[in-house]
Amino acid sequence: MSGLSVDFRLPVACPGCGSHLMRVSQVKNPDDKVHCASCGSYVCLYHEACSVLEKGPGSESEALIEKAVNRANR
Known part of the structure; x- marks a missing residue:
């Protein structure tokens, strides 16, 4: 499914595991x-x-991390 989705980082963590990496x-x-x-x-x-x-x-x-992770998706 990774070919049909995009990963990005949110400043809010997942309530289940604490990860900031999300998929849409x-x-x-x-x-x-x-x-x-x-x-x-x-x-x-x-x-x-x-x-x-x-x-x-x-x-x-957080801003620096998000900039690095999300730059390819914007």
């Missing part, structure tokens, strides 16, 4: 489900994830 379909429709890339748990809808990304990271170190 390549299409990125607002109502697409975002799942944890590590444990596969449902986290939120893509439009909700976009809202979290727009708010920005909580710290400078």
Whole structure:
């Protein structure tokens, strides 16, 4: 399924395992489900994830990590 999906990092961790790496379909429709890339748990809808990304990271170190991980997907 990795060929049909895109991984990205959220500043909010997965409630199941604590990972910040998330997975969404390549299409990125607002109502697409975002799942944890590590444990596969449902986290939120893509439009909700976009809202979290727009708010920005909580710290400078989070900002640097997100910039490095998400640069290929934007």
